[in-house]
Amino acid sequence: MHKLAQMKEQGSEIRFILDVHLGRLAKYLRLCGFDSLFSAFFDDREIIDVSMRESRVILTRDRLLLKNAMKANGYLVKSQYHAEQLREVFEEFGLKKHVRLFSRCIVCNTLLEEVRKEDIADCLQADTSRYFSKFKRCPTCDRIYWEGSQYDNMKKSLKPLL
């Protein structure tokens, strides 16, 4: 079986690396729980190397990058709009049934950990503390997440997909 077909079958296990133009798409994929490596400083060579080393699917809008990737696996993103890009990737890799919202840090891609409210009380604003009870924290960058208005807009734009 072709390697990319194998990766598609893995579904939730699938891992991505995105080129420098797809930062917003990376955030939305992370929001949905998918391991999505992105840096504005990756060059093509690094993207291809990491893709091969870590079995990551390259997402790019750059035909040449994919051509140079040869043995590495990649998908050419067609749309220039992030909502449409997300739909493309969801359809291509059958991601819908593997979505785990708010399980991964959208800034640094690390899996989030549940955290008790009393342990982070000092970091919360009064309103947040009053209205929300479930929190998660990123062990890498220490950001705190809760399912409040913070992400309502992102969630709204995901609705047609989920």
Ligand SMILES: [Zn+2]
């Ligand atoms: Zn983080």
